[in-house]
Amino acid sequence: MAERVVTALRVQKRNPNRVNVYLDGEFAFGMARIVAAWLTVGTHLSEEKIGQLLRQDEVESAYQKALQFIDYRPRSEAEVSRRLSDKGVASEVCNQVIERLRHAGLLADAAFAQSWVENRSAFRPRGRRLLAMELRQKGISEEVIQESLPEAEAEEGLALLAGRKYMGRLRQADWETFQRRMGGFLLRRGFPYSVVKPVLKQLWDERQTLMDLPLKNDEAEDVESE
Numbered sequence: 001m002a003e004r005v006v007t008a009l010r011v012q013k014r015n016p017n018r019v020n021v022y023l024d025g026e027f028a029f030g031m032a033r034i035v036a037a038w039l040t041v042g043t044h045l046s047e048e049k050i051g052q053l054l055r056q057d058e059v060e061s062a063y064q065k066a067l068q069f070i071d072y073r074p075r076s077e078a079e080v081s082r083r084l085s086d087k088g089v090a091s092e093v094c095n096q097v098i099e100r101l102r103h104a105g106l107l108a109d110a111a112f113a114q115s116w117v118e119n120r121s122a123f124r125p126r127g128r129r130l131l132a133m134e135l136r137q138k139g140i141s142e143e144v145i146q147e148s149l150p151e152a153e154a155e156e157g158l159a160l161l162a163g164r165k166y167m168g169r170l171r172q173a174d175w176e177t178f179q180r181r182m183g184g185f186l187l188r189r190g191f192p193y194s195v196v197k198p199v200l201k202q203l204w205d206e207r208q209t210l211m212d213l214p215l216k217n218d219e220a221e222d223v224e225s226e
Contacts, residue, residue, distance in 0.1 A: 003044040004028075009036065017064075031057035032064070062089045062097045070101075076112050077102075078139020113140050113148035125162040127155055130190025159191045159199040167207055178204055 008022035012030060020030050021039065028050075035057045045053075062084055069075060069083050077098055084094045101107035113135055120126055120134075128149045135145045150158065166185050170178050179200055186196045 003046050004050070006039055006041055006043040006045065008041065009039060029054065029057075032060040035060050058090075059093055059096050059100075062087075062093050063100060065089070066097050066101060067106075070106060074112050074115050075107070076138040076140055077107055077109055080107060082139075109140050109144050110147065112138070113144050117148050117150060121150065121158055121161075125158040125165075125189070127158065127186075127190030127192065127195070128152065129192070133190070155191060155195045156199060159186055159189075159195050160202065162186060162189050162191075163199060163203045164206070167203060170207070171211075175204065178207070 004023040006021060006023060007025050008020075010020045010022070011033070012018045012020055017033055018030050019033050019036050021028050021036060023045065031053060035053060065087055066080050066084060069080060075083075080101070081094050081098060084097060085091070089097075098107065116135060116138070117131055120131060131149055132145050135148070136142075140148075163182060163186060166182065170181060173181065182203060183196055183200055186199065187193070191199075
């Protein structure tokens with residue numbers, strides 16, 4: 001079959017990162033500028049070469065979609081793959097994009113898992129069991145999960161952090177109510193009962209100590225005004 005000739009290259013008005021390619025005087029297809037960078041007016045293209053260009057453009061378009069997706073926050077490989085699949089990207093193309101992101105240092109499940117655990121521990125502390133479940137939902141492998149989880153010895157400290165954040169809701173609770181509500185909260189956060197039991201007593205003691213502290217002058221004035 002005869003080769004076709006590039007007769008015009010025009011940047012798209014709505015997307016300046018893509019160009020419209022005209023062959024033999026007629027619009028043929030649009031593609032990413034980076035893929036079409038080597039084309040010039042007068043370039044001869046065989047059908048095989050056109051097919052290669054279109055496949056390269058498919059990968060490039062999927063790559064740009066993936067970059068937009070991970071720009072909001074770190075993502076796991078499985079999340080990126082699911083996102084591209086939902087956008088109609090073929091599995092073979094997904095795999096190429098994932099590999100390209102890995103090679104560029106933009107996608108790494110180990111780093112993602114570590115960042116996830118650190119973020120949770122700092123802002124919404126939870127136990128190893130719940131952290132592991134969340135990472136599994138993100139598609140992280142079991143080996144990477146186990147490597148990223150905090151040491152079991154650190155769970156008590158995390159439970160104390162979580163409990164202290166929640167303790168303000170239980171200012172007026174008696175011991176039984178405090179034990180039931182705080183215990184339920186910590187268990188739902190994934191902490192085992194062996195950790196929750198001693199932490200409950202420590203949190204209760206801390207709350208009692210805070211309640212026994214004398215009010216500062218400005219706090220006393222606030223109480224009197226009420």
